[in-house]
Amino acid sequence: MATAVAAADTFPKLLAAHAQARGESPAIREKDLGIWQCWTWRQVADEVRLLAAGLAARGFRPGAHLAVIGDNRPRLYFAQLAAQSLGGIPVPFYQDAPAPEMTYVFQNAEIEIAIVEDQEQADKLFEILPQCPKLKHIFYDDPRGFRHYKREELSSYESLLAEGEAWSKGHPGFLEEAVARGRGSDTSIMLYTSGTTGNPKGVVLSYDNLVRSSVAYTQLEGLTDQEEVLAYLPMAWIGQNLFSYAQWLVAGFRINCPESAETVITDMREIGPTYYFAPPRVLEALLTQVTIRMEDASAPKRWMYRHFMDLARRVGANILDGRPVGLAERLQYGLGGILVYGPLRNALGMTRIRVAYTAGEAIGPDLFVFYRSLGINLKQLYGQTETCASVCVQPNGQVKPDTVGTPLAGVEVRVLDSGEIVLRCPGLFVEYHQNEEATREAKDAEGWYHTGDAGYFDADGHLKIIDRAKDVGKLQDGTLFAPKYLENKLKFFTTIKEAVAFGDGRPVATAMINIDMQAVGDWAERRGIAYSGYQDLAAKPQVYDLIRECVEKVNADLAADPKLSGSQIHRFVVLHKELDADDGELTRTRKVRRRFIAEKYESVIHALYSDIDHCWVEAQVRFEDGRTGTVRAQLAVREAKTFPPQAAAKAA
């Protein structure tokens, strides 16, 4: 039985093997009407068969694309499997994408059939229908609101199942044949990446890509068919596809779809996942919730929480990684487990977690260590849609907050002289759909994928990502300068909202800093520092001292890093206004527009790279009602302590 699962090289074959091997055990659950509804592997296989027949009856051909749009719903998972059973290719969409953004994908993938969750999604498709003449059939899961729709394109998911039942009577054995024809090298799914410029690119992933990547993960973490997973991230995201779809089918565990986006925290507590995946922003939101609730708790509880969390920060991660810890602290940590960590893990729904992953963006060390110190085995991984999110993972017992770990089995990683990371791996995508030029750019003749990320391996062979390769520069003496890396390090402090680092082609690195009004405002209030507004607060000498401490901590951190110790921040300035997208200083997704800022604040840059301790700025600001005005301010420029490169000396 187990061999049938191991031998299967496509998802439909895996589904059939699971229906054989563990037909009566639960495969997928969904909370509906307050109850966890369950489908067994056999029920999934049966429904997928009917659905596939229905699609076949509507003319869905091998190689065709099927749009799947909505939140995590079992029926949308079945839709993906049905399309794959027929040799077709599902294309999941981000459910919150506005209609015009969907148009290009429908045209590019020549989609004829779409399966959508509800009226909201169907309405979007009707909006773009005139530009997508190929789209012929739309099937919906939730019938609410469709009563008065009179469109021939539209029918319900149930009616599609009924059509499938009728059709399969006349075509016995059709599905078995179709599934048997599938090969591992066939395309399994197409995921569109949001290009920052131009149209999105359809990343074509084969079954081999996803199955082999999943096998690497299941072997690394020893995943079994007993895992519980919460499926709550967008289906169009590679992480969700790998962890809640591909690995689900490879390992045969259970996935659970929450009731709604708002109930995820409650649903997570009810399910108690053993295997969990969360981007940093989700982890941060959870931590904020805990912090707020602790502030409202009674004084003894607050004391207990602070006391044991301090202890956990000191020893928790070491205990988790099996490093030596003194007996007294070990006993205290055990007591903390009963009083604080256990109940807290329970409140977070993380009691049963064996392995948790985070990825997607840089995670702050405090946030990361918080979860690890509670005894939750949270790890970072590194990968892109193009690599099935399967490049590097932090190995158990050797987790360092600032690296993404070591390459997975079968992955080759090289760092070019330019600092760019290139790699070859089993999960490496086939091509960009109908875009040979982009494929050639990303994947060279020898099959190396150019990630566009800059990084390097540290002494222990862990990969460290520092920035996008095109943003990385060099100081005058040739030292590596990675602005985003510095900025992220600064932004991990709650008091710093935004930071812009300069240094490319300059003698030293410097930074402009935006304080976080809320955090610094609270801080000032508690110390009885009076201020009249943002500009006044930002200019307070005490605030400068506060920020200087942060900068010096960053410098101390950098000093320990042999490659980056040269790019410590020598001078900084606290800006008098918040950087704002309305003033063109940030992009709409809140990314710093470094070059624009350098031009706009030329006088500040001049001051940063001279001996003067203050400068005048005059900046145009756009008010919310559209009027513009000028803000004039005198900014102080401060020096920060730098440290001799320690690790470099140690390593030499």
Add this chain to the structure above:
Amino acid sequence: MTYQPRQFGDVILAVENISLSFGGVKALTDISFDVREHEIRAIIGPNGAGKSSMLNVINGVYHPQQGRVTYRGQSRAAMEPHFAARNGIARTFQSLALFKGMSVLDNLLAGRNLMIRSNIFLQALRVGPALREEVEHRKRVEEIIDFLEIQHVRKTPVGRLPYGLQKRVDLGRALAAEPKVLLLDEPMAGMNVEEKQDMCRFILDVNDEFGTTIVLIEHDMGVVMDLSDRVVVLDYGKMIGDGTPDEIRSNQAVIDAYLGVKH
């Protein structure tokens, strides 16, 4: 989008020549209008026009001195509250009628109180038919929770919810009684624009999905004109207009009442 035109049934509720006074104060004078099955009927008017009094006459809280109320073919001088509740008239209140310390779920279950058939002892012991009945009631309530999209606060005490959500729970409590006619007393009062939009959608969906006839009082003219099929306008206890939103918009008496006239 292509929609079917809205279709209405027979008259389900009619008031004829209603006059109501409290001592010397005349709250309502000679009011007559009808409500057809499946329609959304609005009652509008300036402050003190008698809108809430009208609603209270319909569900029997006030007994008018004159006139008749006809509901589903039965005509009587005054409606009685228990008769109204048992025969499918439910209402929400301007100042919410919820148990603040109880969870959303329990509040909605309380809304089904009149439909519970098994006796209190069986219920207390949770045996046999009482348990089966409770499961059925819970299922209906869960459908309403799903319908109103309040799953995330299912177990939260109502008192801890923001006002807009409490209004939604109040609507759910009324819906739990599976009414034929739903009386809504200022369902959007005190809401922000977004909450108002949500509430409008829910009212339309209730009307559409459950076929519930809706009589509502509302101040926000934009909302009323968008939402309702027919509108009654009251002023100082007298009816000064009755018709479709378009007719009401061009009715001189209504314009005068709202904008004032030169004397």
